Amino acid sequence: MKLVSLLIEPFRLDAVREHYTAAGVQGMTVTEAGAVGIGRTEVYRGSEVSTGLDPLVRIEVLVADADVESVISSATAAGAGGRESGGRLWVTPVEDVVRVRTGERGPDAL
């Protein structure tokens, strides 16, 4: 089992979701995140204020080992084209997964 984490611009969330769903991914967790950078610059009564964070979303899915490559290719498909994307994806091994409601473990709990 693997945890596939994808950090990407918020406007790409819908495309990622569509591609993941098409690839058979059945559940995903989305977290708002921020990359330390410039952020937006706003002006209030003549003084500039920078938010300091570039908004990102982190999309996490738990998948069986066999499904990792198809998830990666759907992520790159969703992230391709348009504006330059600073998104990153990484894969982390997962030791165990427990479905809390039933107590099922391992691949059965995915």
Add this chain to the structure above:
Amino acid sequence: MDTGSTAWILAATTAVMLMVPGLALFYGGMVGVRNVLNMIMMTFGAFAVVGVLWVVFGYSAVFGDSYGGLGLLGDVTEHAGLGGLLAEDPDATIPPALFAAFQLLFAGITVALISGAFADRLKYSAWLVFAAVWAILVYFPVAHWVFSFDLPDSGVVGGWIVNDLKVVDFAGGTAVHINAGAAALALVLVLGKRRGFPRDVQRPHNLPLVVLGAGILWFGWLGFNGGSALAANNSASVVVLNTITAACAGICAWLLVEKVRDGHATTLGAASGAIAALVAITPACGAVSPLGALAVGAAAGAICPLAIVLKFRFGYDDALDVVGVHLVGGILGTVLVGILGTAAAPSAQDGLLYGGGFDLLGRQALAALVVTAYSFVVSLIIAKVIDLAMGLRVDEATEHEGLDISSHAESGYDLDQLSSGRRSAARGGEQHTTGRPAVDVPQPVPTGADR
């Protein structure tokens, strides 16, 4: 009594009352999310304190017979408790109780105006003490100088600025705006800067609130200026027209300055332009033509955005620009009466441009200078004494945490999804279950959705 005029001043009074929540929203939206309640409470609390003082002896100090005929302070015992104002005065246009209510709002709002300057760092208790002492030592005397006309029939002597210097200040450019602005400057000099000023201060947390507040203030200002005619007449009508149009010019001018200087016309700039122009037209609204009102409004809208950046140059942390808007705008409007005043307007005095020479201009400038100096010096002393006696500033941890929690034990918005709050049984939580379900209430589990 004139029932038409009474009806208008009753309506104007209710309109001016709205300026209190208007100001609270205008200021409240401009501070950070952890200080919004404190800012609103600063405005409300100051108003409440002054309202109480007004009944006890404040009205009397402003409108009582001047001590020694000097025009410096009214007799504080003459109308103490306001019990003498219950009977109708057959000679007056409006009932004395209505006049006292209308003028109460001026006193309360003037003190509340100061509160924008010291946002995010002043102890609430210290502010309420400052508000009370400042009203007594600064507002009441200055309002007496400016607002208390001599009453020859009853032999009551009023204030020196309006009667002896014959300054034109229709609705309080000096007594209200210069007065509050100079006090704000003195208070922030004693209080010190916010931690992080000028680089790391929170941006305005809710600009829609600021615009709503500015709009409510604009509405109330029609009562503030228009009601200052103290009658339902032509003078009030000219004043209302001038007040509306000046604010329009102020918005245009401020946005133009911003577009040229910063590249964008901002929402905060539009709200600020309206308020700056309303400040400047307050003394001038009865003295200028409609074109003159546009000039006054445009001048304030163009000069105030340049004036507010002085705080960065000189390092005084006037958080919400009470100095840049009210002191500078008030001086501007008061002095411009001496230039743009026309005999054709209700105040009927020609300024420099209309052939009146430097006479009116000189008197206007002198009044602006005297009120600035008096308010600044006395406010400085009051702030110093309060600082020594009880401390003005919250501690560093409190400043970081925000004053909503530390001063009032509340938060303005329920933003924290993970700790939305349980009531403790000891404080009556078991009896009141109107809040959100506590976190240990079983929630329906979404099945399959997070596989």
